[in-house]
Amino acid sequence: MEEGKTKKKVMVAIDESECSHYALHWALxxxxxxxxDSQLFIFNAQPLPTYLSASTYGAPPADLITTVQENQKKVALALLEKAKEICANHGVEAETMKEVGDPKEAICDAVEKLKIELLILGSNGRGAIQRAFLGSVSNHCVHNAKCPVLVVRKPAWKN
Structure with missing residues (x-):
């Protein structure tokens, strides 16, 4: 990289899915x-489980919420450490970040906050009907992230 030139910022968003790890390997x-030649960020957003929000049965016990949040934090840290190790094995240094919240929003917010210039995501290969009912993180990011988005889909012949 030339002196005086700032590094581009690239972010790979990962979760527990095989498709996100495939996207990381593919990108590397x-x-x-x-x-x-870039500053690489590995990002993980852990959604708050829906059963922990207040429902018609009332709010869940505070100790249950704390336990679930602590477990999510452990899972996120393990995912990020594994991703960082994968990057290091490819000779790439990466910074890790985690957030709690809706992954669609958290990823787009992080892109904007960090001024990311390329976002890389895995695609889980949901069909149109599943995307309509369940939503799609990659679809949301393609339409809302303030940078180019590369969606990596694992070829069927690699399954």
Missing amino acids: DNLRETIS
């Missing part, structure tokens, strides 16, 4: 030059 294998 196929965008090696871009990524090695």
Whole structure:
């Protein structure tokens, strides 16, 4: 990289899914030059489980909420450490970040806050009907992130 030139910022969003880890590996294998010359962020957003929000049965006990949040934090940290290790094995240094909240919103907010120039996401391959009912993080980010978005889908022949 030339002196005086600022590094581009690239973010890979990961979760527990195989598709997000495939996207990370794909990016490291196929965008090696871009990524090695960039500041790489590995991002994880842990949604608050819906059963912990207040319902018609009342709010859940505070100790249950605390336990679930602590477990989510452990899962997120383990995911991020594994991703950081994968990056290091490819000779790439990465920064990790985690948030709690709706992944769609958290990813787009992080992109804007960090001034990310390329967002990389995995695609879980949901069909149109599933996306309509369940929503799609990648679809939301393609339409709302303030940077180019690369959605990586694992080919069916690699399953």
